[in-house]
Amino acid sequence: MKSSRHIWGLVLAALVGLGVHAARAEDPAAAFAAANQLYEQGHYTNAAAAYAQLAATGRVNRNLYFNLGNAWFKCGQWGRAIAAYRRAEQLAPRDSDLEANLQLARKRVGNNASVAPSRVQRWLGGLTLNEWTVLTMIAGWLWLGVLAAKQWRPAWRASLRNAGFGLGLATGLLAVLTLLLWRDAQMDRVAVVTVPEIKVQTGPLEESTLAFSVPDGVELRVLDRREDWLQVQDAHRRIGWLKREGVQVL
Amino acid sequence: MRELGLGHLNRRSCAAPFWRGLLLGLAMLAVGLASGARAATLQASLDRDTVSLGESAVLSLVLEGGKPDADPQPPTVRNLQAGYPGKSSQYSWVNGESSSTITYTFPLTPKQAGTYTIPPIKVTVDGQVLASPAMTLTAVRAAPSTPDVAGADQKMVLVKLVVPPAEIFLGQSVPIELDLYLHSSVQNIVQYQSSAFNADGFTFGNTVQGPQRQVRVGNANFTLVPFYTTMTPVKTGELRIEPIDCTMVLQIAANGGRRQDMFDPFGMFSEQRRVTVSTEPVTVSVLALPEGAPAGFNGAVGNYTLSMSAGPTNVAAGDPITVKIQIAGHGNLDGLSLPPEPAWHDFKTYPPTSKVDATDKLGLQGTKNFELVVVPQDSEIKQLPPFAFSYFDPDQKAYRTLTQPAVPLVVRPGAASVAPNLALANRPEGGAPAAEIAPIRLRLGTLHGLQPALVERPWFWATQSVPVLAWMLLLVRRKRADALANNPRLRRQRQVAAFVTAGLAELRRHAAAKESDQFFATTFRLLQERLGERLNLPASSITEAVIDEQLRPRRAPESLQTGLQELFQACNQARYAPVKSTQELEGYVTRIETALAAARDWEA
Numbered sequence: 001m002k003s004s005r006h007i008w009g010l011v012l013a014a015l016v017g018l019g020v021h022a023a024r025a026e027d028p029a030a031a032f033a034a035a036n037q038l039y040e041q042g043h044y045t046n047a048a049a050a051y052a053q054l055a056a057t058g059r060v061n062r063n064l065y066f067n068l069g070n071a072w073f074k075c076g077q078w079g080r081a082i083a084a085y086r087r088a089e090q091l092a093p094r095d096s097d098l099e100a101n102l103q104l105a106r107k108r109v110g111n112n113a114s115v116a117p118s119r120v121q122r123w124l125g126g127l128t129l130n131e132w133t134v135l136t137m138i139a140g141w142l143w144l145g146v147l148a149a150k151q152w153r154p155a156w157r158a159s160l161r162n163a164g165f166g167l168g169l170a171t172g173l174l175a176v177l178t179l180l181l182w183r184d185a186q187m188d189r190v191a192v193v194t195v196p197e198i199k200v201q202t203g204p205l206e207e208s209t210l211a212f213s214v215p216d217g218v219e220l221r222v223l224d225r226r227e228d229w230l231q232v233q234d235a236h237r238r239i240g241w242l243k244r245e246g247v248q249v250l
Numbered sequence: 251m252r253e254l255g256l257g258h259l260n261r262r263s264c265a266a267p268f269w270r271g272l273l274l275g276l277a278m279l280a281v282g283l284a285s286g287a288r289a290a291t292l293q294a295s296l297d298r299d300t301v302s303l304g305e306s307a308v309l310s311l312v313l314e315g316g317k318p319d320a321d322p323q324p325p326t327v328r329n330l331q332a333g334y335p336g337k338s339s340q341y342s343w344v345n346g347e348s349s350s351t352i353t354y355t356f357p358l359t360p361k362q363a364g365t366y367t368i369p370p371i372k373v374t375v376d377g378q379v380l381a382s383p384a385m386t387l388t389a390v391r392a393a394p395s396t397p398d399v400a401g402a403d404q405k406m407v408l409v410k411l412v413v414p415p416a417e418i419f420l421g422q423s424v425p426i427e428l429d430l431y432l433h434s435s436v437q438n439i440v441q442y443q444s445s446a447f448n449a450d451g452f453t454f455g456n457t458v459q460g461p462q463r464q465v466r467v468g469n470a471n472f473t474l475v476p477f478y479t480t481m482t483p484v485k486t487g488e489l490r491i492e493p494i495d496c497t498m499v500l501q502i503a504a505n506g507g508r509r510q511d512m513f514d515p516f517g518m519f520s521e522q523r524r525v526t527v528s529t530e531p532v533t534v535s536v537l538a539l540p541e542g543a544p545a546g547f548n549g550a551v552g553n554y555t556l557s558m559s560a561g562p563t564n565v566a567a568g569d570p571i572t573v574k575i576q577i578a579g580h581g582n583l584d585g586l587s588l589p590p591e592p593a594w595h596d597f598k599t600y601p602p603t604s605k606v607d608a609t610d611k612l613g614l615q616g617t618k619n620f621e622l623v624v625v626p627q628d629s630e631i632k633q634l635p636p637f638a639f640s641y642f643d644p645d646q647k648a649y650r651t652l653t654q655p656a657v658p659l660v661v662r663p664g665a666a667s668v669a670p671n672l673a674l675a676n677r678p679e680g681g682a683p684a685a686e687i688a689p690i691r692l693r694l695g696t697l698h699g700l701q702p703a704l705v706e707r708p709w710f711w712a713t714q715s716v717p718v719l720a721w722m723l724l725l726v727r728r729k730r731a732d733a734l735a736n737n738p739r740l741r742r743q744r745q746v747a748a749f750v751t752a753g754l755a756e757l758r759r760h761a762a763a764k765e766s767d768q769f770f771a772t773t774f775r776l777l778q779e780r781l782g783e784r785l786n787l788p789a790s791s792i793t794e795a796v797i798d799e800q801l802r803p804r805r806a807p808e809s810l811q812t813g814l815q816e817l818f819q820a821c822n823q824a825r826y827a828p829v830k831s832t833q834e835l836e837g838y839v840t841r842i843e844t845a846l847a848a849a850r851d852w853e854a
Contacts, residue, residue, distance in 0.1 A: 032694040039690055059697035067690040074687075097688035100601045104687055107604075110585045112455075133704040137714065144717035151724035182705055212446040215453070236456055238446075 028054060032064065039067065044074035062092040066101070073105055078217030079194035081105045083248040086192070086219075090250070093125050109217030113234040115190065124181045132181055136174040143167035189222040191232055191247040198247065200240035204229035211240035222249060290316025290375040294382035296358075296368075297461075301389055303363055304466025306333065311354040311382060316375035323371070324356045330366045330387070333357035360389030406433045408467070409496050411529040413481075419537050419644045421551040423455070423482045423582035425612055428494060428529070431465070431472040435503050437520055442498040447479065449491040451536065455480035458611040480612050482582055483536040493528040500525055539642050544651050546589040550641035552581015556652035558637050560624075564660040567631075570623045571659070575602075577639060578617040583608060586618050593635035597624040629663040739786070746783040750776055750846055757842065761835035766828035769835050773842055774821045777814065780846050784854045794818035806852055813845040 035050035048071035055064055065088035072081035085102040092098060106114065117125065127135070146164045150157045197215050201208035204226045214220065214234060223239065224231035230247065233239045290313060297308045311322060324332035336355040342348070360366060365388045370381040408431035418424055432439065447454040460476040483489060501520045539551070560573045577586055583606045591599075602622035609616045624634065634657040643650050704710045734741055753776040760769035775789075782789035785800050794815065801811050820838065 028697055029694045036690055036692060059699050061695050061697050063691035063693065063695050064697070070687055070690050101687045103603070104601045107587055107601075110587070112584050129703045129705070133710075140714070141717050144721045148717070148721045148724045151721065151728045154728065178705065182703065185703070210446065210448055212454075 028057070028059065032067075035071075036067065039071055039074075044071050047071040048075060048077075048080070060087075060091075062088040062095060062098070064088075065091070066095075066098055069098075069101060069105070073101065073108075077194070078105050078109045079192050080248070082109070082217055082219065083192040083194065083250060086190070086250050089125075090128065093128060105217065109215070113214050113236060113238075114217075114219040115221045115233070115235050120180075121184060121188075124177060124184070129178070129181050129185055132174065132178040136171065136178045139167060139171040139174050143171045190250045191220045191222050191230055191242075192250065193218045193220070193246060194248050195246040198242050200232065200234075200238070200242045202240060204231070204241040208241065212238050220247070290314065290378065290380060292373055292380040292382055294371065294385060296385055296387060299386065299388060301360065301387065302465070303360060303389055304471075306357045306359045306464055307387055309356040309358055309368065309385070311356075311371060311373070313352045313354075313373060313375070313380070315349065317350075318352070319374045319376075322354055322373045325358075325368045325371055327366050327368060329361040329364070330368075331359045331361060333359065358387060360387065363389050365389075406436055406500055406502065406523070407431065407439075407496075407498070407525055407527050408472070409494070409527045409529050411491065411494060411532055413491070413532050413534055417535045417537055418483060419551055419642065420483055420486050420539055421549055421582070421585075421642075422644045423480045423552070423585075423614055425478055425614060426481050427460075428457075428477040428479075430475040430477070430496065431467060432475065432500075434471040434473070436473075436500050437503055438501040439498045440501070441524075442496070444477075444496040445494055447481070447491065447494065449481070449489060451485040451487070451489040452481045452483055452491070452534075455482075455612060478612055480582075480614055482585070483534070486536045486538045489534050489536050491532040491534065493531050495526055495528050497524070497526045499523070540647070540649075542649065543642075544638075544640040544649055546591075546638050546651070547640040547642070547649060548587060548589045550581065550586055550639070551644060552579055552641060553643055553645065554579035554581060554639070554641050554650075554652065556637075556639050556654060558654040558657075560634050560657045560659075563657060564662075565626065566662045567626055567629045570625050571597075571634070573620075573622050573624055573634070573637075575620040575622075575637065575639075575654075576617055577620070580615050581641070583613060583616055583618045588620055588622070589639060591635070591637060594624065596628070596631050597626055597634070599624045626659065626661045629661045631659060631661045633658050742783050746779050747850075749779050750850075753779075754839065754843060754846075757839050758836070761832055761839060764832055764835070766824055766835065769838070770821045770824035773817060773838070776842065776846060777817060777821075780849045781814070784849055784852060786854075794822070804854060806854075807848065810845070810848045810852060813841065813848065817842060817845055 031050065031054050035047050035054065038044075038047035038050060048068060051064060051068035051071055055068060065084045069081045069084035069088060072078075072084060082102065082105050085098060085105060088095070088098050089102065124132070143164065146160050146167055150160050150164065193214055193216055195216060197213055199213045200211050202211045212234075218234065220232035220234055220242075222230050223233055225244075226241075228244050229241045230244050230249070231239065231241050232247075293312045293314070295310050295312075297310070301307045309325070321335070321337065324335055326332075333356065338353045338355075340351045340353070342350075358366075358368075365386060368385045368387060370384055372382075373380045408429075410429045410431070412427040412429060414424060414426070428444070457477050457479040460478055462473055462475045465472050465474045481491075500523045502523060503520055555578050557576045557578075558573065560571055562569075562571065565571060575588065577583075586604075588602055600623045602620045604618055604620045606613065607617045607619065608614075636656045637654045638651055639653075640649060640651040642648075701707075734744070753772055756772050757769060757776075760766075760772060778789040778792040781787075781792045781796060781800075785792075785796070787796075787800075797811050797815055797818070801814070817838075
């Protein structure tokens with residue numbers, strides 16, 4: 001009885017999965033709704049696959065990554081869930097539900113080897129890189145506007161002196177912060193472990209000895225890349241090499 | 251890689267320089283003045299209660315708030331040898347409050363196995379006699395953790411992995427110790443590297459180095475450098491901890507550690523030797539947790555206490571209440587999580603935040619503080635239901651459940667009590683509110699392609715050049731205006747050029763209207779302005795005489811002089827014999843233009 005119910009569940013999931021595939025070809029919203037349906041029916045693995053297929057088209061948003069994270073979370077795939085949540089976070093850093101789910105997934109990992117962002121990184125991460133860029137641009141345009149007004153009407157120079165100084169300072173500061181965040185986005189890549197356990201070795205060779213191992217969901221800082229290998233560092237400053245296939249690089 | 255140096259590990263300075271004593275005395279004087287009549291206190295402690303024969307325990311006497319009349323003497327106990335005492339002082343001034351601490355340390359080495367009672371040690375401070383409490387030190391014959399390798403005392407380096415309990419439970423975090431023994435002839439070690447703990451089925455915590463001590467192995471003295479970490483089993487069965495390889499370069503005294511070598515009295519010539527030593531594999535039996543776990547048990551293993559507080563307790567429905575839960579005790583604090591509380595179904599709960607305050611370096615002892623926000627959904631709620639936390643006590647081999655009583659609440663009606671709540675509506679049946687994730691998004695929204703950031707797009711930087719260019723144009727414009735304002739000649743040149751352009755047009759109008767008087771008046775004015783500007787003279791001072799007085803001495807071209815003279819004369823003649831013909835006047839216009847242009851081009 002139990003096994004027949006299981007078979008019917010699989011058949012249903014396969015049918016809905018086919019529906020997802022057909023809908024994806026036509027309308028992303030329909031594919032998304034079909035994946036949501038799979039999720040609500042408890043077919044979390046199929047739902048995750050459907051969300052992932054949608055994301056593989058290259059057109060994404062935070063809701064898609066959020067639901068993908070939820071589906072992996074329900075499957076107990078903490079690493080994949082964290083990777084999806086972090087991708088959503090890059091698009092929407094001030095989404096409280098997203099932050100709560102990400103923290104919950106990290107708590108489920110329960111390992112203190114994950115690298116944590118510094119206080120400055122957390123503060124900078126409150127806005128996306130593009131938001132910081134636009135803020136800097138607005139401040140810069142206002143500053144140049146004030147400078148231009150001072151050239152256009154020399155009589156305004158005295159009254160615009162403080163505004164020019166303040167806006168110039170703000171522009172410089174914002175530009176530095178934006179560059180910091182951009183450099184951070186370029187250099188400080190994070191790899192999330194997506195397999196039950198991954199062995200970190202002392203070198204990028206099959207023969208290299210084991211340095212340490214980390215479980216699913218641990219977030220590691222990427223220091224270097226060599227072919228299929230990544231050099232990573234954990235929160236305890238342990239450094240080693242692991243195969244790229246066991247992690248998702250954000 | 252860890253690098254060790256014995257110099258900073260086991261050598262104690264025995265000299266007391268004069269200046270240090272003087273500074274200490276001054277500090278003591280200042281302390282005495284500042285602290286007034288504050289009573290001095292004396293505390294005593296042993297770094298451990300039990301030692302193996304050949305090992306030493308350290309007795310510490312801490313005198314706070316006073317200066318002794320004389321340094322205390324080491325205890326005299328039969329068969330308990332006291333080594334050279336050490337002394338250190340500390341003086342601090344915090345928020346206007348001064349304090350001083352003097353610490354005396356006495357290494358105590360038992361000569362025989364047995365229990366030794368260390369009598370009170372007396373210290374006299376300002377006539378007041380202070381006494382430490384009596385203490386007990388036990389010396390055992392067998393050293394339980396020293397390596398029992400044959401010929402161990404002949405080796406330079408030994409390493410041993412010490413795993414205290416032979417049987418542990420699934421999820422139980424226990425400390426383990428990697429002991430590195432260095433022979434007394436080893437002066438220093440460098441390039442120390444050890445392989446990671448490798449054991450299938452265990453997770454390991456941070457490694458910390460403990461204080462080193464002197465131990466005796468066989469007939470040789472060794473320095474023991476312990477490294478501590480924690481291990482937590484994640485599966486049951488007979489689990490094996492693989493050997494750990496330790497590689498290092500030893501710096502060994504060339505004379506084998508004998509200080510009396512007359513050719514090397516200071517031990518300056520040392521031999522370097524790279525060695526690799528390995529621990530023996532260790533098997534640990536991991537037991538499954540027994541049946542009969544309480545309903546809310548979520549895998550916590552250890553020994554804990556629980557406390558909880560909530561506030562505010564007088565709120566409107568929909569207002570947040572902060573619940574603080576403290577779980578203190580011994581165990582894997584990092585891995586602790588709050589169990590689901592089905593009784594809190596009338597509250598919207600948010601995932602808790604947590605912080606671990608460990609009191610030991612391994613993070614096994616301390617407090618984990620949880621803080622979560624709960625929101626009462628209606629005004630009928632009278633209390634926050636009791637909170638229960640269950641754990642498995644490995645010492646008693648039994649499950650324990652700690653409970654905190656319900657917190658009375660006063661919940662007033664509020665707007666939020668009738669507001670729909672998507673999170674609650676989507677919660678699956680039987681779901682635990684505190685541990686449940688926020689529900690999925692129902693609408694996809696607008697999809698975007700994965701594009702590079704704005705700062706990486708060329709068009710963005712092209713756009714940024716617009717205000718810069720505008721500002722630069724305005725800057726150039728103002729610079730030119732400034733240059734004009736600061737150059738009267740140039741300004742006059744431009745004014746005259748404009749005047750001449752307007753004047754020539756006016757001449758043509760006068761010629762067409764046969765207005766001879768106005769024509770020649772304008773002509774005269776044009777000649778005055780042009781020549782005045784060229785000669786840097788007021789325009790009103792220019793007459794026909796200027797040709798002889800200014801142009802000729804400055805060697806102006808003859809054609810210019812002639813042309814101007816003819817025009818001046820024509821102006822003079824027109825006052826008496828006006829020209830009536832339009833053609834004649836227009837003929838003058840051409841000549842005036844030529845003369846003015848020649849004057850303009852002439853470099854005066």
